[in-house]
Amino acid sequence: MRILKGSKLTMRFGGLKAVNNVDFNLTNGEILSLIGPNGAGKTTLFNLLTGIYTPTEGSIYMDEKNITGLKPYDIASIGITRTFQNIRLFADMSVEDNIMMGLHTKVGAPLIGSIIPTPSSIRANKFAKERLDWVLNYLGLYSLRKEKAKNLPYGLQRKLEIGRAIAPEPEVLLLDEPAAGMNPQETNELMGLIYDLRDKGITILLIEHDMKLVMGISDRVMVLNYGEKIADGKPEEVKQNPDVIKAYLG
Numbered sequence: 001m002r003i004l005k006g007s008k009l010t011m012r013f014g015g016l017k018a019v020n021n022v023d024f025n026l027t028n029g030e031i032l033s034l035i036g037p038n039g040a041g042k043t044t045l046f047n048l049l050t051g052i053y054t055p056t057e058g059s060i061y062m063d064e065k066n067i068t069g070l071k072p073y074d075i076a077s078i079g080i081t082r083t084f085q086n087i088r089l090f091a092d093m094s095v096e097d098n099i100m101m102g103l104h105t106k107v108g109a110p111l112i113g114s115i116i117p118t119p120s121s122i123r124a125n126k127f128a129k130e131r132l133d134w135v136l137n138y139l140g141l142y143s144l145r146k147e148k149a150k151n152l153p154y155g156l157q158r159k160l161e162i163g164r165a166i167a168p169e170p171e172v173l174l175l176d177e178p179a180a181g182m183n184p185q186e187t188n189e190l191m192g193l194i195y196d197l198r199d200k201g202i203t204i205l206l207i208e209h210d211m212k213l214v215m216g217i218s219d220r221v222m223v224l225n226y227g228e229k230i231a232d233g234k235p236e237e238v239k240q241n242p243d244v245i246k247a248y249l250g
């Protein structure tokens with residue numbers, strides 16, 4: 001079943017078409033990787049799907065509902081969350097408060113602390129606390145929960161960003177270069193984590209330059225070059241596609 005769809009998506013910056021007439025489909029439960037050379041339009045496509053940009057042309061659908069033009073907060077609220085290429089944590093906030101930030105889209109304002117607790121704010125806070133503890137334990141960050149984000153080693157900061165993104169129980173998770181800067185052991189661990197998230201029912205879209213990770217983990221690989229889609233298929237097909245070899249893999 002199709003969960004997220006982009007139809008004829010174009011994003012122009014002045015005279016440049018960063019994304020050019022791209023059809024995009026994400027099927028429920030799959031791991032789809034988006035690859036291509038620097039400047040191919042991968043992050044711009046992420047920014048379209050997560051509401052940071054509104055496409056110049058084309059439409060985006062989640063579960064058949066047109067979500068074109070929705071803002072990032074609303075996109076997160078309907079179950080599409082993401083991480084960023086350059087980690088964007090609240091550096092001076094604790095690990096647990098960073099995860100709580102991810103929960104706002106799910107439980108709304110009560111978390112900030114309502115003056116007069118209502119049944120719904122009490123329920124929301126209970127859910128948030130349970131979910132926070134679950135995420136901290138799941139990612140092995142519980143003992144570090146009071147630590148400032150900026151004091152975590154790089155690999156754990158990346159993990160924390162994933163924690164913030166999965167906290168609101170998204171249906172779709174977009175990971176922008178999650179293995180960037182990781183050593184081979186951390187990358188292996190990341191692969192295990194991505195598989196496990198998929199097994200928990202989260203559909204995954206990732207941008208990644210680490211071809212071992214991409215070819216090892218993906219159900220499908222989509223390739224962009226100069227904003228255009230040049231291939232879309234199983235990893236072994238894409239690996240042998242002459243256009244892809246010429247533009248990127250070669």
Ligand SMILES: Nc1ncnc2c1ncn2[C@@H]1O[C@H](COP(=O)(O)OP(=O)(O)OP(=O)(O)O)[C@@H](O)[C@H]1O
Nearest residue numbers: 013016018036037038039040041042043044045085
């Ligand atoms: N806000 C913007 N204003 C103007 N041009 C932009 C903007 N964002 C991206 N671009 C341009 O659009 C093109 C696609 O950029 P994008 O960051 O999407 O590529 P990418 O495939 O993610 O590259 P990388 O692998 O280097 O992250 C590039 O030429 C880039 O300079």
